[in-house]
Amino acid sequence: MNFISSLDNLRVALKSNVINQPHFRSPHRLQVLIVGDGTGPAYASVFTGVDAKVRNVRPDTGDISPATIDVVIVGPDVPASTLLLGRLRSILTANGVLVVAGAPVVGWQPDRDARTDVWVSPFGPSFETITSFCFGASASRHSPDLTLALATPVQNTFPPGVPDEVEHGAGTLDCYQFLVDLHEHVRPRFYTEIGVEYGASLKFAQCPALGIDPAPQLSEALPAHHAVSLTTSDDFFRLADTTAMKSIDLCYIDGMHQIEFALKDFMNMERFCHAGSVVIVDDIYPAHPLQGERIRQSRYWTGDIWKIIPILERHRPDLIVLPVDTEPTGSLMVLGLDPTNNVLWDNFDTIIDDAIDNMTDVPRSIVDRTGKIDARAKVMKKILKIVRKRRETTRMSESLNQIRELLARPKLREVRGR
Numbered sequence: 001m002n003f004i005s006s007l008d009n010l011r012v013a014l015k016s017n018v019i020n021q022p023h024f025r026s027p028h029r030l031q032v033l034i035v036g037d038g039t040g041p042a043y044a045s046v047f048t049g050v051d052a053k054v055r056n057v058r059p060d061t062g063d064i065s066p067a068t069i070d071v072v073i074v075g076p077d078v079p080a081s082t083l084l085l086g087r088l089r090s091i092l093t094a095n096g097v098l099v100v101a102g103a104p105v106v107g108w109q110p111d112r113d114a115r116t117d118v119w120v121s122p123f124g125p126s127f128e129t130i131t132s133f134c135f136g137a138s139a140s141r142h143s144p145d146l147t148l149a150l151a152t153p154v155q156n157t158f159p160p161g162v163p164d165e166v167e168h169g170a171g172t173l174d175c176y177q178f179l180v181d182l183h184e185h186v187r188p189r190f191y192t193e194i195g196v197e198y199g200a201s202l203k204f205a206q207c208p209a210l211g212i213d214p215a216p217q218l219s220e221a222l223p224a225h226h227a228v229s230l231t232t233s234d235d236f237f238r239l240a241d242t243t244a245m246k247s248i249d250l251c252y253i254d255g256m257h258q259i260e261f262a263l264k265d266f267m268n269m270e271r272f273c274h275a276g277s278v279v280i281v282d283d284i285y286p287a288h289p290l291q292g293e294r295i296r297q298s299r300y301w302t303g304d305i306w307k308i309i310p311i312l313e314r315h316r317p318d319l320i321v322l323p324v325d326t327e328p329t330g331s332l333m334v335l336g337l338d339p340t341n342n343v344l345w346d347n348f349d350t351i352i353d354d355a356i357d358n359m360t361d362v363p364r365s366i367v368d369r370t371g372k373i374d375a376r377a378k379v380m381k382k383i384l385k386i387v388r389k390r391r392e393t394t395r396m397s398e399s400l401n402q403i404r405e406l407l408a409r410p411k412l413r414e415v416r417g418r
């Protein structure tokens with residue numbers, strides 16, 4: 001198991017209760033103890049970008065000096081008995097924080113002046129409860145940390161000497177032209193994108209728009225109707241104030257290039273969608289298998305976002321999942337969004353474990369773009385016209401069936417004038 005949601009849950013607890021505390025900031029070196037039996041999440045990997053000394057111990061290790069540890073984490077692989085929690089409390093410093101992840105804590109009362117933060121993760125199938133007992137000065141509430149601390153580092157480098165046969169794209173229409181066409185035909189009233197970078201895709205939005213990117217490099221000032229949240233998408237949806245987010249007509253997912261991030265981005269965005277929303281996921285088609293690796297190996301890098309196609313096809317047959325043949329690395333158009341659907345949330349870790357552990361080779365059908373649709377196909381305009389006309393009506397679900405029928409007509413998948 002990869003425990004992806006457990007690692008994310010710990011990030012939320014630490015950003016809400018530990019690294020936002022002034023007394024834990026540099027030059028203080030955070031002393032962290034992870035209590036586990038060796039079969040749980042690799043929590044130590046979460047502590048990137050913070051000055052921390054992290055140790056893993058078994059629950060029966062009894063040689064830690066009292067009042068020396070800032071943060072103790074008890075993983076889901078260890079039963080949090082009152083005896084164990086009492087013992088761990090004694091090794092915490094006066095301002096220490098004890099985080100218990102997994103089942104709810106039953107029958108253990110911390111000191112009267114401690115603050116207890118209990119949070120239930122929305123990610124199944126474990127739906128962990130994360131309880132943070134905050135002592136001393138850590139009992140004071142502060143806004144959650146929204147910096148890049150604890151974030152998975154973005155992979156901007158790749159090994160030298162990648163052969164030319166790897167470094168190329170494919171496709172029939174530039175992905176930016178596809179976006180321009182989408183804006184023209186969908187005429188969104190609100191647009192959102194994850195992954196803003198230089199602002200090259202955000203600038204196409206004539207409507208109010210929100211971008212999410214922790215480190216954008218905007219080349220020009222934003223117009224008044226655009227805003228950018230300087231957070232990772234995970235932090236934005238779980239820790240930030242999301243009131244700037246409105247009902248989405250069009251959105252573009254182009255952030256972190258690993259499947260667990262792209263799937264979470266899709267799931268979080270869908271919560272703000274309606275049946276007539278259009279969601280685009282970029283980078284679904286590596287043009288060479290090396291481009292589709294989880295760990296970056298080349299300049300052209302799609303990561304393993306391609307896995308979102310089989311995942312949505314398998315787990316969300318209610319959606320219309322349309323891989324579009326854009327240049328350089330393909331775009332996935334998703335229609336029929338349902339913000340009440342919980343299937344991906346309920347099965348998140350199982351789906352991601354399967355994607356990471358079993359979908360290891362980029363299939364030929366992905367590199368060959370089997371099943372793609374040309375962005376200039378006759379059917380595309382017809383679909384977008386239906387979406388725009390019907391999106392506010394109760395007839396949208398009927399219209400989705402009409403779209404399915406149109407897509408089944410081979411003549412309409414051809415490009416006009418060819």
Ligand SMILES: C[S@@+](CC[C@H](N)C(=O)[O-])C[C@H]1O[C@@H](n2cnc3c(N)ncnc32)[C@H](O)[C@@H]1O
Pocket residue numbers: 154193194195196197198199200201202212213214215216217231232233234254255256261
């Ligand atoms: C490929 S660029 C986006 C390009 C932009 N959409 C365009 O077409 O002009 C990817 C961006 O995703 C951002 N990014 C990386 N990890 C992210 C995360 N976890 N959440 C949000 N954005 C992220 C990076 O900072 C980078 O600017």
